[in-house]
Amino acid sequence: MRLLEPLDPGWERALAPQQEALDAVGREVKARRADGEQVLPAPENILRAFRQPFDEVRVLILGQDPYPTPGHPIGMSFAVDRHVSPLPRSLVNIYQELSEDLGIPPAPHGDLTAWTGQGVLLLNRVLTVAAGQPASHRGLGWERVTEAAVEALSGRGTPLVAILWGADARKMAPVLQRHAPADAPLGIIESAHPSPLSARRGFFGSRPFSRTNQLLEQWGAEPVDWRVDHS
Template sequence: MFDSEALFELEPAAAEPVGFAGLARLPLSELVAPDWAEALAGVDAQLRGVLEFLAGEVAGGHEVLPSPSNVLRAFRQPLAGVRILVVGQDPYPTPGHAIGLSFAVDGATRPIPRSLANIYKELDADLGLPPRVHGDLSRWADQGVLLLNRVLSVRAGAAGSHRNRGWEAITAAAITAVANRRAADGAPAPLVAILWGKDAGSVTPLLGAAPVIASAHPSPLSASRGFFGSRPFSRANGLLQEQGGGEVDWELPPLP
């Protein structure tokens, strides 16, 4: 059985046991869950290249977010368990915020990012679930919500700085793998995609027949242009139920 704690730590560590260069030398099976390793085998070389690029960024004196222990965190949960795909843009560029799950932050981070605060506002308006002071979304991930950014790293303080460095091919392969899964009877596995923002919307062609809920990004710059009022949580549950995939309980604990 894959032990997600063997290599990675969920909480920030005082010192990183393995840097990006070290990750680039490890087999894929030690970086991600077993079924993800199989699904991403075709982009293994590209992943090595991106990790080596990140090692070069660090060697050049730049801080890279998230940490090596969290950069592939979205792929710790088994591919087979994914029911909802939430696609974002790239990680938060503020040091201490990015933890490898799109839109989430460490449970101790205060205040939470404004994009996440807007997500909570919409969650309240949609389902009547109270906003939380923390940004730990691991309860969603544990229920099969894949929180995936289009680009999985960023230079601290420089949003979008790692676009077109190779991540797009890797996340495209991941999204394709999610969309192409089959249930035991051969039918498509239940899946709903929630795409927030232009970068996220660009993956629509990869999703095949999977239902898509697309809207503006929850950023303060765009949330009022279609994110607020989009009711993604109730709509996703309805579409999931239509496919026999049950529901996600979107309520988060008051404290992480």
């Protein structure tokens, strides 16, 4: 699979061993489009998360797969373009937890670039989906690629907090632990997915934002300013 824009050089090195897997899943996605399937997100956004500087990632928010609503997924888990209204319910629940955790009022939009600019990587386990069909591209081959990405982040040995939302994401906890150097500053925060189907089964009240900042400060790193709207 090739992008209209290049990957960050750090990600290019980290994912180079997965080029065969990327090409294979890229061919499958292309074939599905040719057969009339509406694949989300747009081609130029499928690997968008890997344009974020690899060496600057200090918080990983890992989800499951993109929003299945056309116009919603943009290649960054849980985020949408600023003009999207109403917001996806998962993002509404994230904002509710953020408000209850840190007292930050919900933003009027879903543009989360204020987070990514501080080294927060928004990644899904599966990077494409058929419109209207959640989890429809599970098992297509993305899991191998994103597991390699998680391994690479953990293996750096630099401070990393991994926030794992949902069953698919939580499967990466052992991978993170297995690949981290013994003395690496690694924090893992797990909970249910913020989807309306599961948010009340452990997402609400999990306090991921304050817990992340506590870990970063414990390691002598700057906390994340979790405000989304700075206007």
